[in-house]
Amino acid sequence: MIRTHRCGELQKAHVGQTVTLSGWVDGRRDHGGILFVDLRDRQGLTQIVFDSEEQPAAHQIASHVRNEYVIEISGTITLRPDDSVNPHLPTGEIEVRATTITILNEAKPLPFTVEDDVQASESIRMKYRYLDLRRPKMQGLLALRSHASQQIRNVLHSKGFVEIETPILTKSTPEGARDYLVPSRVNPSEFFALPQSPQLFKQLLMVGGVDRYFQIARCFRDEDLRLDRQPEFTQIDLELSFVEQEEILTLTEHLIRDVFYHTKGIQLQDSFPRYTYDEVMARYGTDKPDLRFALPLENLSEFSQSSDFKVFRTTVETGGMVKGLVIKGGAAFTRSRVDHFVDIAKDFGAKGLAWVKILENWKLDSVIAKFLNAETLQRFLPNAEPGDLLLCVADTPTIVHQVLGRLRTYFGEELTLIQTDNWAPLWVLDFPMFEYDDASGRYISLHHPFTSPARDSIPLLDTAPLNVRAQAYDLVLNGFELGGGSLRIHSATLQQHVFDLLGIQKDEAREKFGFLLEALELGAPPHGGIALGLDRLMMLLGKTESIRDVIPFPKTQKAQCPLTEAPSPVDPSQLQDLFIQSTWKSTDS
RNA sequence: GGGGCCGUCGUUCAGCCAGGUUAGGACGCCAGAUUGUCAAUCUGGAAGUCGCGGGUUCAAAUCCCGUCGGCCCCGCCA
Numbered sequence: 001m002i003r004t005h006r007c008g009e010l011q012k013a014h015v016g017q018t019v020t021l022s023g024w025v026d027g028r029r030d031h032g033g034i035l036f037v038d039l040r041d042r043q044g045l046t047q048i049v050f051d052s053e054e055q056p057a058a059h060q061i062a063s064h065v066r067n068e069y070v071i072e073i074s075g076t077i078t079l080r081p082d083d084s085v086n087p088h089l090p091t092g093e094i095e096v097r098a099t100t101i102t103i104l105n106e107a108k109p110l111p112f113t114v115e116d117d118v119q120a121s122e123s124i125r126m127k128y129r130y131l132d133l134r135r136p137k138m139q140g141l142l143a144l145r146s147h148a149s150q151q152i153r154n155v156l157h158s159k160g161f162v163e164i165e166t167p168i169l170t171k172s173t174p175e176g177a178r179d180y181l182v183p184s185r186v187n188p189s190e191f192f193a194l195p196q197s198p199q200l201f202k203q204l205l206m207v208g209g210v211d212r213y214f215q216i217a218r219c220f221r222d223e224d225l226r227l228d229r230q231p232e233f234t235q236i237d238l239e240l241s242f243v244e245q246e247e248i249l250t251l252t253e254h255l256i257r258d259v260f261y262h263t264k265g266i267q268l269q270d271s272f273p274r275y276t277y278d279e280v281m282a283r284y285g286t287d288k289p290d291l292r293f294a295l296p297l298e299n300l301s302e303f304s305q306s307s308d309f310k311v312f313r314t315t316v317e318t319g320g321m322v323k324g325l326v327i328k329g330g331a332a333f334t335r336s337r338v339d340h341f342v343d344i345a346k347d348f349g350a351k352g353l354a355w356v357k358i359l360e361n362w363k364l365d366s367v368i369a370k371f372l373n374a375e376t377l378q379r380f381l382p383n384a385e386p387g388d389l390l391l392c393v394a395d396t397p398t399i400v401h402q403v404l405g406r407l408r409t410y411f412g413e414e415l416t417l418i419q420t421d422n423w424a425p426l427w428v429l430d431f432p433m434f435e436y437d438d439a440s441g442r443y444i445s446l447h448h449p450f451t452s453p454a455r456d457s458i459p460l461l462d463t464a465p466l467n468v469r470a471q472a473y474d475l476v477l478n479g480f481e482l483g484g485g486s487l488r489i490h491s492a493t494l495q496q497h498v499f500d501l502l503g504i505q506k507d508e509a510r511e512k513f514g515f516l517l518e519a520l521e522l523g524a525p526p527h528g529g530i531a532l533g534l535d536r537l538m539m540l541l542g543k544t545e546s547i548r549d550v551i552p553f554p555k556t557q558k559a560q561c562p563l564t565e566a567p568s569p570v571d572p573s574q575l576q577d578l579f580i581q582s583t584w585k586s587t588d589s
Numbered sequence: 590g591g592g593g594c595c596g597u598c599g600u601u602c603a604g605c606c607a608g609g610u611u612a613g614g615a616c617g618c619c620a621g622a623u624u625g626u627c628a629a630u631c632u633g634g635a636a637g638u639c640g641c642g643g644g645u646u647c648a649a650a651u652c653c654c655g656u657c658g659g660c661c662c663c664g665c666c667a
Contacts, residue, residue: 049626113617119602120600176667177667197667546660
């Protein structure tokens with residue numbers, strides 16, 4: 001019997017029982033005749049007492065024990081003396097007086113100590129991730145993710161969804177992210193791709209009459225990493241037939257609310273605020289705003305048209321715009337601090353950043369004050385008051401939104417405007433169907449090529465593609481894109497039409513997506529769905545610094561596994577089997 | 590592909606700006622002491638290719654150039 005109980009579950013009620021516990025030595029305090037060991041397992045800590053007079057043999061063995069040794073002990077649970085109770089420990093009222101101890105495994109001194117407030121850097125933690133995972137905090141995050149997955153399955157099963165696995169070895173598709181490729185041994189010079197998402201398969205499942213599908217699906221994208229992006233990640237992927245947008249939004253809200261409530265007891269609002277793409281861009285300069293703080297972009301284009309400041313006026317006259325941020329209390333900032341903001345704005349892509357300090361009685365302090373009419377300005381800035389700082393960018397709408405959107409985020413953090421215990425989910429709706437890509441000189445999908453245009457904008461496909469709205473939606477939480485989806489095209493004709501617009505040649509469409517077009521011709525129901533990033537969801541729910549904290553074995557920014565050191569060279573014979581030869585020439589040869 | 594921050598005993602940091610002792614502290618580790626600790630304590634000890642390569646210099650952890658690695662960001666991510 002290696003154990004009868006778990007450390008961490010032992011309470012006053014167990015006093016008098018004889019127990020066997022196994023776990024890791026979390027700490028050791030040797031007082032000579034008496035020796036304390038904190039024994040740790042996933043559940044928690046229990047103090048073990050070794051007394052040299054009561055149990056000299058056990059005490060003798062215990063004196064050789066070191067941190068992270070794996071041991072098994074037996075003994076009796078006793079109440080601690082009154083003055084030795086540890087109120088910081090759930091098991092602090094009791095201890096186990098050991099009669100026997102077995103060392104199950106020794107451990108060399110560790111590269112870093114296993115404790116929640118780790119001193120070790122992330123790279124050393126990652127190299128010894130299995131030690132890092134012993135920390136209660138990491139155990140908690142693993143358990144949280146498990147609970148969330150269970151909850152997701154519960155909710156979706158109760159709503160009639162069928163959980164289905166789709167292929168990992170699949171077909172490379174044009175557009176989208178770079179594929180991870182897998183060579184086929186039996187088909188020389190041909191390759192599978194790892195799925196960027198199960199998109200096409202879930203649509204085919206709808207054609208297959210599955211009606212409601214979900215999968216907690218691993219996805220792969222060979223793109224550069226970020227704090228919220230890993231090359232392999234997990235999506236909560238779902239698809240429904242005979243469905244409209246409203247049903248998907250409501251269902252998703254239900255799912256997210258349930259996960260928050262049942263894993264962390266957090267009550268999110270009944271329905272999430274909805275904004276159009278145009279609204280969030282205009283108001284926050286980004287399609288994934290963090291609504292835990294206000295700080296909206298103020299439109300000063302109309303004001304600028306009538307102003308004497310030439311830069312503002314001509315920008316607006318030539319199709320640009322002027323927008324600003326009102327920083328509460330910012331008039332008190334030093335000149336050097338304001339200059340720093342100007343530098344940051346330039347880093348973000350602005351040509352310049354105009355600043356205006358609003359003083360007592362709306363007296364303006366600014367190098368451009370003489371061009372500005374304070375009374376008029378006040379009318380356009382109902383939220384501004386004396387003591388505030390106005391920061392303006394005049395440029396094309398794209399630049400203005402990009403710069404102010406990023407400045408807004410910067411100030412949210414810099415001025416600690418973010419209410420960090422708050423949750424701010426929102427929907428972004430009515431995305432444009434296409435954007436124009438200057439590099440390739442053609443239209444590209446904002447979402448993906450299978451997204452259905454809104455019914456009333458179908459006529460615009462040929463006349464004004466950029467004005468076509470997609471039936472697509474993104475779920476945003478605290479400034480992160482949690483997921484997105486759309487109603488799909490279920491007509492082969494319309495799908496072909498969209499491929500044409502995207503410049504995908506007929507034969508290419510046939511070759512890459514022929515199976516989809518054919519399926520759409522054979523009785524495809526109207527359908528749509530959504531995919532939510534499980535890793536990002538867990539990062540937010542777990543309040544962690546990065547997505548890596550909720551992935552047990554994440555990759556570094558160079559997309560390598562610091563623990564196994566994958567990827568790595570392979571034996572030439574393996575390449576031979578696959579008919580593959582590297583063209584790589586190292587730069588020093 | 591580009592910008593930024595970082596790299597010094599096992600770990601984490603100081604030292605670098607302004608070059609010059611035996612590169613220092615904390616935690617950990619090792620040995621001894623210690624019968625109520627829980628960040629135990631006390632005494633003693635070991636432990637460093639200052640990421641790597643080159644340059645400047647009488648002399649480089651320190652200055653310069655390059656390079657590798659980690660992180661953040663831009664590009665990229667239908």
